[in-house]
Amino acid sequence: EAGVTQFPSHSVIEKGQTVTLRCDPISGHDNLYWYRRVMGKEIKFLLHFVKESKQDESGMPNNRFLAERTGGTYSTLKVQPAELEDSGVYFCASSRDASATGELFFGEGSRLTVL
Amino acid sequence: GEDVEQSLFLSVREGDSSVINCTYTDSSSTYLYWYKQEPGAGLQLLTYIFSNMDMKQDQRLTVLLNKKDKHLSLRIADTQTGDSAIYFCADPTYNQGGKLIFGQGTELSVKP
Numbered sequence: 173e174a175g176v177t178q179f180p181s182h183s184v185i186e187k188g189q190t191v192t193l194r195c196d197p198i199s200g201h202d203n204l205y206w207y208r209r210v211m212g213k214e215i216k217f218l219l220h221f222v223k224e225s226k227q228d229e230s231g232m233p234n235n236r237f238l239a240e241r242t243g244g245t246y247s248t249l250k251v252q253p254a255e256l257e258d259s260g261v262y263f264c265a266s267s268r269d270a271s272a273t274g275e276l277f278f279g280e281g282s283r284l285t286v287l
Numbered sequence: 288g289e290d291v292e293q294s295l296f297l298s299v300r301e302g303d304s305s306v307i308n309c310t311y312t313d314s315s316s317t318y319l320y321w322y323k324q325e326p327g328a329g330l331q332l333l334t335y336i337f338s339n340m341d342m343k344q345d346q347r348l349t350v351l352l353n354k355k356d357k358h359l360s361l362r363i364a365d366t367q368t369g370d371s372a373i374y375f376c377a378d379p380t381y382n383q384g385g386k387l388i389f390g391q392g393t394e395l396s397v398k399p
Contacts, residue, residue: 176329205385214291215330215375215389228386248299270385278322278329 174198176279178264184285190252193282197266204247205276206239212259221247222270254286288315291378293390300398305363307393309376310319320377321350321361330375371397
C-alpha cells in the first residue's frame, strides 16, 4: 500500500510568488490534515478535511493560504503571495479514523523556502 | 491554549539509555503520543499511552506518564545509532486523533 506522498519535496521561491503544494493521501483515508513546522519549532496544525469538506481550518495562518480537496482525493495547499515567514516544512497526513485512536500517517513533507 | 514542551537536544552514547521528556497542559486527553522523524522522512507513530496508564513498555521503549505533574517521558534502552532522529510528543486536541498539538521535538544524537 502506498503511503502519503507529497510534491514537491522542496520548493524555493521569491517573496510575492505563488506556490502550490500537493498531497496524495493513502487510498481510502477520508481524513486529510495539513501541518507546518516553521524554523525548527513545533509542528502546528493547519486544517483538516473529511473527504472534500473542510472540517476544521482553525490553524490556517491567514487568507494567503488556500487549501482544496476537490473530489475528496488529493489535496492542494496554495500560498499566494508567499512571504518570508511562510518558509518551513509542510506536512500532510491522512487517517481512516479521526478519533483519538486513529493513527495518522504522515508524508515526508514539502520544504518551502521563500527568499 | 494547550501547550506541549520538550527539550530540544539530547546526546547519548551507543548502548546507553535515552530519556526524552515532555510536559503538557491539557489534562483531558485520552491518549498521548510519541512520533519519530528520521532524517529525510515523515513522522511515524512510535508509541502511545492511554491516559489511565502510568507506564507502557514495548520492547526497548518505555513510556511513563505522570498525570499529576502532566509529564510524559520516553525511555529508549540500549540506544543504537539508528535511533538518531527527532522525537515529538503529541497531545490530541479535544480527543480528536488527527488534530495534534506537538512539542518542538527533541533531536536525539547517538554517538558510537
